[in-house]
Amino acid sequence: MNTMTCEELAxxxxxxxxxxxAGPEAEATAAHVHGCADCAAQAALLRALVASRPTAPxxxxxxxxxxxxxxxRSAPPAITGWRRPQWVVSAAAVLVLALGTVVFRQxxxxxxVTAVSSALGDVxxxxxxxxxxxxxxxxxxxxxxxxxxxxxxxxxxxxGA
Amino acid sequence: MDPEALNELVTLHQASAYxxxxxxxxxxxxxxxxxxxxxLRALRGLAGFRGDASFRTWxxxxxxxxxxxxxxxxxxxxxxPLDEDVAGEAPGRGxxxxxxxxxxxxxxxxxxARLPEKQRLAVQLRVDEGLSFRxxxxxxxxxxxxxxxxxHHGIRRLREWLE
Numbered sequence: 001m002n003t004m005t006c007e008e009l010a011x012x013x014x015x016x017x018x019x020x021x022a023g024p025e026a027e028a029t030a031a032h033v034h035g036c037a038d039c040a041a042q043a044a045l046l047r048a049l050v051a052s053r054p055t056a057p058x059x060x061x062x063x064x065x066x067x068x069x070x071x072x073r074s075a076p077p078a079i080t081g082w083r084r085p086q087w088v089v090s091a092a093a094v095l096v097l098a099l100g101t102v103v104f105r106q107x108x109x110x111x112x113v114t115a116v117s118s119a120l121g122d123v124x125x126x127x128x129x130x131x132x133x134x135x136x137x138x139x140x141x142x143x144x145x146x147x148x149x150x151x152x153x154x155x156x157x158x159x160g161a
Numbered sequence: 162m163d164p165e166a167l168n169e170l171v172t173l174h175q176a177s178a179y180x181x182x183x184x185x186x187x188x189x190x191x192x193x194x195x196x197x198x199x200x201l202r203a204l205r206g207l208a209g210f211r212g213d214a215s216f217r218t219w220x221x222x223x224x225x226x227x228x229x230x231x232x233x234x235x236x237x238x239x240x241x242p243l244d245e246d247v248a249g250e251a252p253g254r255g256x257x258x259x260x261x262x263x264x265x266x267x268x269x270x271x272x273x274a275r276l277p278e279k280q281r282l283a284v285q286l287r288v289d290e291g292l293s294f295r296x297x298x299x300x301x302x303x304x305x306x307x308x309x310x311x312x313h314h315g316i317r318r319l320r321e322w323l324e
Contacts, residue, residue, distance in 0.1 A: 014288040052266035056176040
């Protein structure tokens with residue numbers, strides 16, 4: 001006795017047509033299909049689809065495996081650890097602008113940067129050199145970028161004073 | 162992750178991933194690109210797999226997104242809707258039965274390619290890959306119910322074209 005309705009069968013028919021059903025479920029489906037022309041036609045369509053499934057191109061898995069071993073092109077290395085807060089970056093930008101303004105208003109007289117060096121703590125430890133504010137304006141950004149938070153705060157405080 | 166385990170994942174899922182990409186793009190070359198890029202993206206981002214979907218469903222969704230973004234990037238478009246001449250083509254007469262069968266299967270597959278994308282993917286994922294309707298919905302970005310409706314509409318339309 002075939003009690004399964006066409007609607008009940010429709011959802012599982014793809015699995016039967018692809019050979020993914022087994023046991024009593026497969027037998028009940030087969031019994032219905034053999035006695036129902038409409039479901040048999042649908043099963044024939046599904047079998048044709050299963051039989052014509054495209055296969056992966058030869059060598060694709062090897063290409064993917066090779067690409068997996070290469071460094072990622074799109075994803076940059078993750079940045080870990082402490083990141084400088086946004087206000088520090090903004091303060092550094094203001095400082096650079098301020099230095100630039102001073103440079104335009106002063107003559108380029110040789111200046112001893114010992115005082116600045118001491119304010120920057122261990123970041124600037126090179127021997128005192130004859131240094132002009134022009135030089136500082138050009139080279140200031142990368143140096144500031146390397147400053148510790150404390151050194152930068154001290155510098156900003158002095159600038160304000 | 163162990164390179165051998167990664168290779169196994171690639172071998173196991175590459176055909177499904179390729180079929181999904183091909184179903185969206187319609188071009189074998191583009192499908193290969195999308196499959197490779199999607200699988201690399203997925204396998205390099207395994208940490209992002211939360212386990213609330215099957216790995217295969219998660220992977221296929223990523224490949225499908227990669228294929229769609231390839232369409233957006235290159236403005237490539239699939240072929241025009243169903244051409245009545247193609248729909249009405251019959252296998253040639255006088256050839257061996259196996260060849261007739263193959264031609265019929267190829268014709269069915271060609272018609273599948275002409276379904277609207279969601280119907281096409283719903284049929285493909287349900288028939289080719291054996292995904293449940295819930296999983297089909299996860300890949301095509303719809304509910305389980307909508308995936309079921311898309312599947313049945315697609316099958317009905319294919320049958321109409323074949324009659």
